[in-house]
Amino acid sequence: MDNNSNNSNKSTTMDLSNIKSMPIRTFWITSIAFFICFFAWFGIVPFMPDVVKDLGLTPNQKWNSIILAVSGTVFARLLIGKLCDKYGPRICYTYLLILGAIPVILIGFVQTPAQFLICRLFIGFIGASFVITQFHTSIMFASNIVGTANATSAGWGNLGGGANRLGMPLIAxxxxxxxxxxxxxxxxxxxxxxxxxxxxxxxYYYFTQDTPEGNFSELKKLGKMPTLKKDEESFKNVLKDYRVWILFIVYAASFGMELTVYGTMDDYLQNTFGLTRSTAGNLVLSFALMNIFARTLGGFFGDRFGRLKGLRGRVVFLTIILALEGLMLSIFSLTTSFTMGIIFLIAFSLSVQMAEGATFSVVPFINKKAIGSISGIVGAGGNVGAFLAALLLKSKSAMAETNALASSTGLGEEAMRAAQAAAASNAVSSGYFMIGGFVIVAALASLAIKFSTVDEKSVQTETATSVSAPYKFLGTKV
Incomplete structure (x- = not known):
């Protein structure tokens, strides 16, 4: 049975209590695997003060370790998508988890800053788990609910990046x-x-399979998988498809900005509103925990717009929610009231995570023969966006702080700290405003994503068949 042409075994519901169903069982296992990968990827973050003291890291080495972790993920995501298309998500995830665990373990034995930096680079590779999770859910769920499935698995997996702030200290x-x-x-x-x-x-190896119809190796033996030559041709077509690169930019403007904003928000809240580090940290953690439901909402509404207006409807919703994300961040950057700031920060958190979910309610329909490759490229866009936005904020803040310290020399340590904090706050505020503008431009660019009449009719037929079954989420009809 060809999983690209026959969707009879794909799940048309999100009845998550039905673990006997292979798609549902795969959903749970891939979400948990993703959670564990993100938990391990960011696991060192709560311990950085201890690591700096233990290994004698300089500030530059500390920043370099962060950049290396993100850089490794970009290349891994670009590679893993193509490997998923060729070998299947089951084998790819198995190898990623087992091999990716090695540097996580080895970092516990490092004795020098160089060893630490090398381990952080290779630990970043497990961030590619996101691509495999999105690929696996994309081929396990029918078009009527694939956006919700993708968004929920990604949102619950993303929690690992926030849960480590509580979990790793508890393990320690x-x-x-x-x-x-x-x-x-x-x-x-x-x-x-x-x-x-x-x-x-x-x-993962023993309890999942690649598709509802079986593993890639079995389907290849039956002649129901593309040949290597067709695989290469499909990948070239992906690289030539302008829609893939628009989604690359869109994900840079959503997930990339979320990573950067949350990575700098602790200091910004302290410098702008005078919060303690503990209070600021807890606020940022609470926004990360919104992934439990916010990203799912993006996929859910993407599916709903898809049923109402077809593939174009999915794009229109993505445009709307992405534009709202940029607007909320820009307004937040101009806010001086703590209460209003938190309101707009909540609105940003909700909209950015919904935009991420909405993005991957569009991805599965670009080219069904190369979902892995497309997911890898789009996923890498998130990390590229985070990297560039972080460079922008770091450069603006570093220059402003240096000038503030130079101008306040001789006024006393407390006055110098206050001047530095104010300068950092103003610099990051202007950076957030610029980022918000970029997000709005990316939203407008997403409107250029078009689908052929053939694609629209194909999905309409598939959706009409899928929705004949009860639409369930968490066992409840919706």
Whole structure:
């Protein structure tokens, strides 16, 4: 059975209690695997003060470790999508989890800054887990609900990047209770996270399959998978498709901006509104936890617009929610009232995560024969956007802070700190405003995404067949 032409075995519902169903079981396993990967990827973050002290990292080395972690993910995402199209998500995820766990474990044994930087680079590769998760859910769920499935699996997996701020210190505390010294507990915590990721790789291999009809290896033997030559031709077509690159920019403007804004928000809230580090950190964590439902909403409404207005409807919703994201961030950047600032920050958090979900309600329909390659390119766009936005904010802030310190020399340490904080706040505020403008431009660019009449009719037929079954989410008819 060809999974591109026959959708009879794809799930038309999100009845997540039905774990006997291969698509539903795959949804749970791929979401948990994604969660574990992001948990391990950002696992070192809560321990950075300990790492700096233990290894004697300089500020430059600390920043370089962050950049290396993001850079590794860009290349891994570009590669893993093509590998998924060729070998299937089951084998790719198994290898990613097992091999990706090795640097996570090894970072617990590093003794020099150079070793630490190398491990962070290779740990970043497990960020490619997002691509495999989106690919796997895309081929397991029918068109009437694929956006919701993609958005929910991605949102729940993304929680790993926020949950580590609570989970990793708890693991370290448990280790300390067994007599391990506080200053080296971070090493044990990372080793444990790596072992969990490795075990998840084994589970992925034995409890999932590539498609509702079977694994790629079985389908190839039956002659129901594209040949290598056709694979290469399909990948070339992907690279030539302007829609893929628009979605690359769109994801840079959504996920990329979320990573950058949340990565700088702790300091911004402290410098602008005078919050303590603990309060600011908890606020940022609460916004990350909105992934439980916000990203799902983006996919859900993408599917709803798709049923009402076809593929064009999915694009229109993406444009609207992305434009709202940019507008909310720009307004937030101009806000001086803490109460109003939090209101617009919540609105930004909701809209940016919905935009991410909406993006991957469009991706599966660009080219069904190369979903993995497209997911990889679009996913990499998120990290490229984060990298460029971080460079913008860092350059503006560093220059402003340097000038502020130079002009306040001799006024006392407290006055110098206040001048530095004010300069950083103003610089980042203007940076957020510029980023908001970029997001709005990206939203307008998304309107250029078009689909052929043949594609529209094909999806209409598939959707008409799919919606004949009850539309369920979490076991409830919607």
């Amino acid at each position: 505390a448990a280790v300390v209770s067994f007599g391990v010294a506080d200053e080296v507990a971070w090493r044990y915590a990372m080793v444990i996270a790596g072992i969990i990721a490795m075990a998840m790789g084994v589970i």
